[in-house]
Amino acid sequence: MKSGKGRLLVKTKRSRREISQGKRDEFIQHLSETCNVTLSAERVGVAFSTFYKIRQRDPAFAAAWQGALDAGYQRLEIGLLHAALAVVEGQSPSENEKGEGVVIAPMTMEQALRVLGRHEGSVRDGKLRSLRLGKGKLPTSEETDAYVLKRIDILRRQRGWDQL
Numbered sequence: 466m467k468s469g470k471g472r473l474l475v476k477t478k479r480s481r482r483e484i485s486q487g488k489r490d491e492f493i494q495h496l497s498e499t500c501n502v503t504l505s506a507e508r509v510g511v512a513f514s515t516f517y518k519i520r521q522r523d524p525a526f527a528a529a530w531q532g533a534l535d536a537g538y539q540r541l542e543i544g545l546l547h548a549a550l551a552v553v554e555g556q557s558p559s560e561n562e563k564g565e566g567v568v569i570a571p572m573t574m575e576q577a578l579r580v581l582g583r584h585e586g587s588v589r590d591g592k593l594r595s596l597r598l599g600k601g602k603l604p605t606s607e608e609t610d611a612y613v614l615k616r617i618d619i620l621r622r623q624r625g626w627d628q629l
Contacts, residue, residue, distance in 0.1 A: 488509045489519070489526060489529075492506060493529050495509070496533040497534075500534060500541060502517075538580075
């Protein structure tokens with residue numbers, strides 16, 4: 466590929482904004498364990514806002530993000546059920562695990578319930594709710610035509626064009 470002056474274009478360094486696939490994968494893995502974007506980004510050593518920007522630009526990363534959250538929330542629900550059953554059976558939650566490994570990252574019951582509440586609020590009927598209103602909804606051609614004609618009528622009245 467050549468530039469405007471006939472020189473070869475060579476990419477010498479990766480941009481600081483680019484995050485390696487390994488770091489992305491590590492972030493997704495930690496996100497599925499904790500359901501916490503900030504902690505997952507800190508573990509990888511990248512600002513959490515960078516991952517939000519990548520999610521906006523990269524549909525595959527956004528899908529992996531949502532999959533990690535869904536898996537994390539399922540693990541969290543299972544962990545809460547284990548803890549509740551252990552209390553009902555008179556055991557401590559740590560006795561119930563018997564070496565099966567930690568189901569969820571360490572957090573208080575209040576934190577876990579708050580996280581689940583956020584998940585419930587963001588997902589309804591198995592579909593992710595958009596955080597921005599109207600995102601993805603494009604007006605029909607009839608709606609745009611009606612809007613343009615309405616604006617033209619307003620301009621016509623304001624400028625006195627209809628009296629000419």
